[in-house]
Amino acid sequence: MTALLEVSGLEVEFRTAEGIVKAVKGVDFTVERGKTLGIVGESGSGKSVTSLAVMGLHRAASSTVTGSVKFEGTELIGAVPETVRKLRGRRMAMIFQDALTSLHPYFTIGDQIAEAYREHHGGSRKAALERAVEVLGDVGIPEPRRRVHEHPHQFSGGMRQRAMIALALSCEPDLIIADEPTTALDVTVQAQVLELLKKLQQERGLGVIMITHDLGVIARVADEVLVMYGGSAAEQAPVDTLFASPRHPYTRGLLDSLPRLDAAEGEALSSIPGSPPSLLNPPPGCAFHPRCPVYAAEKNPLCTGERPQLRLVAEGHRNACQLDGVTA
Amino acid sequence: MIGFLIRRLFGIAVTLLVICALTFTIFYLLPNDPAAQFCGKDCSTDHIELVRQQMGLSDPLYTQFARYVVGIFAGQTMGSGQYAVHCGFPCFGYSFQSAQPVWALMMDRLPASASLALGAAVLWLLLGLSAGVLSALRRNTWIDRTVMVGTIGVAALPVYFTAMILLYLVVTVLGWMPYPRYIAFSQDPVAWIRNLILPWITLALMYAAIYARMTRNSVIETMEEPYVRTARAKGMPERKVVGKHGLRPALTPVATMLGMDLGGLLAGALITESLFSLPGVGKLFADSLNKADQPVVMGITVLAAFFIVTSNLVVDLVYAWIDPRARIS
Numbered sequence: 001m002t003a004l005l006e007v008s009g010l011e012v013e014f015r016t017a018e019g020i021v022k023a024v025k026g027v028d029f030t031v032e033r034g035k036t037l038g039i040v041g042e043s044g045s046g047k048s049v050t051s052l053a054v055m056g057l058h059r060a061a062s063s064t065v066t067g068s069v070k071f072e073g074t075e076l077i078g079a080v081p082e083t084v085r086k087l088r089g090r091r092m093a094m095i096f097q098d099a100l101t102s103l104h105p106y107f108t109i110g111d112q113i114a115e116a117y118r119e120h121h122g123g124s125r126k127a128a129l130e131r132a133v134e135v136l137g138d139v140g141i142p143e144p145r146r147r148v149h150e151h152p153h154q155f156s157g158g159m160r161q162r163a164m165i166a167l168a169l170s171c172e173p174d175l176i177i178a179d180e181p182t183t184a185l186d187v188t189v190q191a192q193v194l195e196l197l198k199k200l201q202q203e204r205g206l207g208v209i210m211i212t213h214d215l216g217v218i219a220r221v222a223d224e225v226l227v228m229y230g231g232s233a234a235e236q237a238p239v240d241t242l243f244a245s246p247r248h249p250y251t252r253g254l255l256d257s258l259p260r261l262d263a264a265e266g267e268a269l270s271s272i273p274g275s276p277p278s279l280l281n282p283p284p285g286c287a288f289h290p291r292c293p294v295y296a297a298e299k300n301p302l303c304t305g306e307r308p309q310l311r312l313v314a315e316g317h318r319n320a321c322q323l324d325g326v327t328a
Numbered sequence: 329m330i331g332f333l334i335r336r337l338f339g340i341a342v343t344l345l346v347i348c349a350l351t352f353t354i355f356y357l358l359p360n361d362p363a364a365q366f367c368g369k370d371c372s373t374d375h376i377e378l379v380r381q382q383m384g385l386s387d388p389l390y391t392q393f394a395r396y397v398v399g400i401f402a403g404q405t406m407g408s409g410q411y412a413v414h415c416g417f418p419c420f421g422y423s424f425q426s427a428q429p430v431w432a433l434m435m436d437r438l439p440a441s442a443s444l445a446l447g448a449a450v451l452w453l454l455l456g457l458s459a460g461v462l463s464a465l466r467r468n469t470w471i472d473r474t475v476m477v478g479t480i481g482v483a484a485l486p487v488y489f490t491a492m493i494l495l496y497l498v499v500t501v502l503g504w505m506p507y508p509r510y511i512a513f514s515q516d517p518v519a520w521i522r523n524l525i526l527p528w529i530t531l532a533l534m535y536a537a538i539y540a541r542m543t544r545n546s547v548i549e550t551m552e553e554p555y556v557r558t559a560r561a562k563g564m565p566e567r568k569v570v571g572k573h574g575l576r577p578a579l580t581p582v583a584t585m586l587g588m589d590l591g592g593l594l595a596g597a598l599i600t601e602s603l604f605s606l607p608g609v610g611k612l613f614a615d616s617l618n619k620a621d622q623p624v625v626m627g628i629t630v631l632a633a634f635f636i637v638t639s640n641l642v643v644d645l646v647y648a649w650i651d652p653r654a655r656i657s
Contacts, residue, residue, distance in 0.1 A: 055561055057557060057560055057561060061467075061468075085563050085565065086563060087563070088560070088561055088562065088563035089561060089562040089563030089564075090563055093561070093562075094558075094561040096554060096557070096558060096561075098554065101553065101554040101555065102554040102555055102557070102558045103555060103558065104555040104558070104559070104573055105555070105577070105651065105652065105653050106576055106577060106650065106651060106652060115562070115564070116562040116563065116564070119562065119563055119564055119565075119568075120563060151652040151653070153652070153653050167558075167562070
């Protein structure tokens, strides 16, 4: 059976005034039905750009997307825009980070959901609004019949994010891409929204891509994790493996910088020194080497040579670090 | 909502009162003597003094001002004895020049000004919005650059220059029409259009350029908004993404500006009306100012302030109607 989503060799370039920015440099991953792929990375790692490329949302006027994105076997890169548009919202939907700015301020929540539903399913406005009431109820918005007529600014942050999820679910998609869906929310609301997403995913057998910089979110929802750094994949593994035995120095740095309850009192939180690489002038070789503790210790020329690719290093575990297997 | 309206109307009243007071004070401070002017040439000093007494010009400033303001609403009787005339609501006094009631003079001139302003607005909206939207959607292409360079050029042309060139070309060189003169719409709608076309173009060109640039920036900005991206992510066709999700918010600030501009222009486009000898409020203002016809200048100032302040309120109401966030619950 073909995978729900198969991405290979995905590259995204932006033409800017300062030159060409390679935001994503060859990323591969697969999303299966009923599974969640977590993509982790700091800002500028290319995770959001990757998700927008899957949705076909980059503007051709300022960017170039190459590689392959196959949705149920259908190639989307280079496809007729109309083909991709008809999949968007209908078969693959997106949940954005900030629901306040991502929902249209002029239209009611109901109209925004109904509009998408009618675009893909047709039917009367009344039936579409009825559908909106239904999905708003599904995502746990109280009194959906009344709130369907309210505008986004009349919703609280958590309710707004639920409405955003309802919008994504309204056409019963097979794939949901959630780009930092809980970053803007309070911790308690965050947990509720994540639980909701997980529940809906299990009930409906959705494929989910969860994009976040928060390893806590990953631990909670992901089955498989892809760690991105500087526009490339650094490491990929099932979630338990990744947390138990991270192999890439960047992943280890990320995990070490998590605050721990069992840490000794007064122990400083560790952090990764330096700052994310410039996408305009990326360092040669491994993008992480200027900040890498292993490189700092060994100065291995492998790190500044070829740009590393993901390699299979253990069952289901792929790592881009050139030194994996060399020094370990 | 009712409370909001009441507060706004109160605000408008206060604003108008302040504008009246300022204008009144400025005239009071001017070195010319209304009594001498009203009396005419060859008036003896005694006679002028008599007129001054009758017009109440020796009263303190605040008494005169109060009389003026109260007079607008309640009317006032001017002069005394057999020469007494009662000026009813809305009373802005009488012109020194023509002895006509100021209100009647202004209302007589209003249709020409309104014709000019509204017609020009239609034209500049058509031109400005289409050029602006096209430029924004074709950003950084030769179309965009042509439009933007063109608008700088057009915006830099003074109105009197455009008017002269147009008149010279259309009337003198090409002879397409005789020199335009104002004909009321009710009299002959076709002639109304024919004779107003040149003034419309003159006035509209400058505004069209400004509106095109503003529209372009606004559309570019809005098309970058996350909610426009959401519309695309929902699978909406580009036509709806632009037309419904993008343009509506992008044009909100344009609507605001239109309200202000129209409000200002209704009380007369001074230069354009003078250039084309249009019998509008602006022309009346220019003529009255030349002859220091204080009551008329004063009346038009108050009328203009009224239009601007009212259009402000209308803009706010329209804003609340298009943008739900601006609604006061």
